[in-house]
Amino acid sequence: MATLAQRIERAEPGSRALWLVHTPDGPVRTNAVVVATGRCHTPHLPHWPGRSSFTGRLLHSAHYRSPAPYRGQHVLVVGTGNSGTEIASVLAGAGVERV
Numbered sequence: 001m002a003t004l005a006q007r008i009e010r011a012e013p014g015s016r017a018l019w020l021v022h023t024p025d026g027p028v029r030t031n032a033v034v035v036a037t038g039r040c041h042t043p044h045l046p047h048w049p050g051r052s053s054f055t056g057r058l059l060h061s062a063h064y065r066s067p068a069p070y071r072g073q074h075v076l077v078v079g080t081g082n083s084g085t086e087i088a089s090v091l092a093g094a095g096v097e098r099v
Contacts, residue, residue, distance in 0.1 A: 008078060011048070017056035021076050030074040030098070034091075036061035036084030061087055067094035074098040 007024055014020035014029055021028045035045055035058070043062040051058070061083040067090050075096050077088040092099045 008076070011076065011078070013050045013054035013056070017054075019054070019056065019076060028074075028076075030076040032057050032059070032070060032073055033076040033078060034059050034061060034064060034084075034087055036077060036079030036081060036087060067091045067096060071095035072097050 008021055009024065010022040011033060012020050012022075017031075019030045019033050021030055021033075033056075043060045045058075045060050061079070064083075064087055070091055071094065073096060075091055075098070077084050077091070077099060088099050
């Protein structure tokens with residue numbers, strides 16, 4: 001299990017339902033992206049180029065329930081507020097290959 005803890009410059013749909021996440025240290029491929037934005041239970045999923053054509057799983061933190069579906073996968077959590085950091089911590093300790 002590895003943890004990605006750095007600034008995300010851009011996330012874009014990659015091949016075979018993967019995300020290509022661009023960081024200052026280079027690109028990272030991930031199976032899933034969890035967007036943890038919004039405040040006080042009001043989900044906000046921002047628009048970004050390519051989001052509508054992505055065929056993988058995209059989940060807002062308001063709809064996250066369990067780390068089980070993500071075991072063995074690479075998952076990107078976007079957002080450093082309470083929801084994002086809590087979800088990232090749970091995923092990292094629950095068999096997710098890379099958070």
